[in-house]
Amino acid sequence: MNDRPVIAVLVSGSGSNLQAIIDASERREIPGRIGLVLSNKADAYGLERARKHGIPTAVVDHKAFGSREAFDAKLVEVIRASGAVLVCLAGFMRVVTPVFLRAFPHRILNIHPALLPSFPGTHGPAQALRYGVRFSGCTVHFLDEGVDTGPIIVQAVVPVHEDDTEETLAARILKEEHRIYPMAIRLFLEGRLTVEGRKVSAKDAEKIPDFSRRNPDV
Numbered sequence: 001m002n003d004r005p006v007i008a009v010l011v012s013g014s015g016s017n018l019q020a021i022i023d024a025s026e027r028r029e030i031p032g033r034i035g036l037v038l039s040n041k042a043d044a045y046g047l048e049r050a051r052k053h054g055i056p057t058a059v060v061d062h063k064a065f066g067s068r069e070a071f072d073a074k075l076v077e078v079i080r081a082s083g084a085v086l087v088c089l090a091g092f093m094r095v096v097t098p099v100f101l102r103a104f105p106h107r108i109l110n111i112h113p114a115l116l117p118s119f120p121g122t123h124g125p126a127q128a129l130r131y132g133v134r135f136s137g138c139t140v141h142f143l144d145e146g147v148d149t150g151p152i153i154v155q156a157v158v159p160v161h162e163d164d165t166e167e168t169l170a171a172r173i174l175k176e177e178h179r180i181y182p183m184a185i186r187l188f189l190e191g192r193l194t195v196e197g198r199k200v201s202a203k204d205a206e207k208i209p210d211f212s213r214r215n216p217d218v
């Protein structure tokens with residue numbers, strides 16, 4: 001059990017993506033185990049989810065640090081102590097600095113609730129609604145020094161309905177997030193991803209059920 005590679009998951013809120021990763025790990029659909037759930041908020045529900053599954057947790061409150069770099073240095077220290085080989089941001093609402101990025105080169109994934117490069121930053125579903133797009137979705141990507149600009153690993157598309165609100169669209173997108181984040185983690189931990197410039201190749205990805213499902217039911 002404990003020889004499975006360790007994943008650290010960073011959350012700021014509800015942690016439903018964290019739950020999807022926990023479930024996938026417990027079902028052995030991904031070859032790793034979560035060895036740390038870290039939050040910048042002591043009351044993040046994601047921490048409670050972790051405790052329910054016996055997963056070690058940590059809180060590093062960004063407000064206790066004088067600079068983003070000092071906060072990131074502490075994150076790095078705590079994550080390194082967990083032995084994590086992969087860091088997954090799952091609704092972690094802090095912009096990280098090069099101090100964090102350079103500590104885990106090509107080993108940090110992020111999930112974003114839009115079809116990047118459209119609608120980066122916060123409130124992806126609301127931005128999509130305001131813009132009037134017919135389709136939106138979600139993206140798992142490697143983190144780089146920009147905001148939601150890193151090389152893309154997996155995306156999923158959902159339709160935007162006439163009567164959608166931010167909440168209904170976000171919920172439709174979130175369901176797909178829960179499907180593709182474990183998929184991307186599996187590809188990473190199985191060593192199937194190679195990155196050349198912006199382009200990520202995923203060896204034998206089509207063998208993963210549902211990987212190439214692109215057309216939403218409209």
Ligand code: GAR
Pocket residue numbers: 011012013014015016017018090091092093111112113121122123124174177
């Ligand atoms: C998810 O929709 C995630 O994509 C988004 O926050 C939500 C967290 O939900 N992240 C961002 O917007 C990052 N820019 P969760 O806590 O239930 O996983």
